[in-house]
Amino acid sequence: MPCRTLIVTLTSAAALLAPGLSQAQVTLKADGQWRYLLTAGANVSSGNNDAAALNLAAEGARQTNDDKWTWDAKADHARSAGVATTDRYGLRTQYNRDISPDWFGFGSGETLSDELANISARYSVASGIGRHVWRDERGFFDVSAGLGYSYDWYVAPTDVAGAVREQYGRTELVLSEESSHRLTPTTNLRQKFTLYPNLRDSGKYRAVLDTGLTVEMTPTINLSAGLSYRYDSAPGNNLEKGDAMFVTGVSLRFD
Template sequence: MPHCSLIVTLSAASLFLVPAPSLAQVTLKPDGQWRYLLTAGANVSSGNNNASSLNLAAEAARQTTNDKWTWAAKADHARNDGVQTTERYGLRTQYDRDFSVDGFGFGSAETLRDKLANIAARYTVATGVGRHIWADEHGFFDVSAGLGYTHDRYVAATNVAGAMRERYGRLELVLSEESSHKLTETTSLRQKLTLYPNLRNSGQYRAVLDTGLTVAMTQAINLTAGLSYRYDSDPGSSVEKADAVFVTGVSMRID
């Protein structure tokens, strides 16, 4: 799996070389209050190169001393010389609950639409257990493992898992690590890597890597930069296996 080494390298780079997030940093405080983060980025050029892009994201989080509930939504659009180059929408939620000092259980649900990747709709649900490796005022590091189910509906029928299909469902393992790091008083780094080995077809897998850097300009306004990397070992015919999106923007906290 040559792409496994690439994913690991990207993840390590996010920790030690810094820049990169479609993941910004919604405030987490164990007081049971909902907090929000809204992020927007845009780019327009004309003349020899007519291009434009728009990236919107929203996060919400509620944390107590023994549980955490998060939501995240994203919309990415880009055009180059009149040709659509990105059109992706995503929505995700996850609930974590501690059952011991270090252990927790989780349940998650996610939906994705990516027309250019031939995904009319992807639905994923998962549940499992995890461990808090460390957590303090400077951040946290968690690992988790579980079982999930993913169902894809395609824009056009494609050859997946050895057959022409309009839709495809499968059980998957869900292996994840996530961390947040307060680098300075104004700068925070966050990254998450999740692997989805296919239990229906051995040897096939998906991988998702998101890393994010947030720099506070004021108490409410932040500068963000983001890298999102997606890999599918069997995405269907005439579709690239890997997608990477780099986004910079401005975010506003609502605490």
């Protein structure tokens, strides 16, 4: 799939799916206080269908008039008939610092384990600049660009960049857009799309799309649903290029 086509497809999917899908989002308020959100979802079936799934997520955010620091952690595990169908764990953080009313600099770090995608461990760091397209009490829309470096360790050696490798590192571009919207007094929408063109192996790239919706039932309890999509143009032998996950759950907000 050409890179331009992928961008159009995924950003269109975000616009179409976001009203009904997505992940919970932590409260963002420019008062310098840390706020947290914990989300859990699970389902179990037995008899003719022997399956179970558990999804856990945690988020934290601290924002002032000049900077913002966020982190999130996720654990997703599912089994069907005794066989793992999902086994993904991730942690990421990002710090933004305004350098003018419209522009900001950022630094980020991420770690990921996804054994079914043959990723024993992935570590990524990035830094760059971004622009506040708009932001007010209803939310924000930011775009950013930078350089990053990612290093993968594989569960099993695989064909990457023309050779069979156990591990692989590369410099990447990091192109991102992110927005948050208060649709109603009790409904919040959030989405983020990031593209990672590989600068070591021209023409290869990764893409990540997350959309998020939170519906407040009480000041503390929220209903949430989530859609995430991961795409790798060269994932290795016998692996699908795209992975999608839809999760629903209940969130506890600590403001």
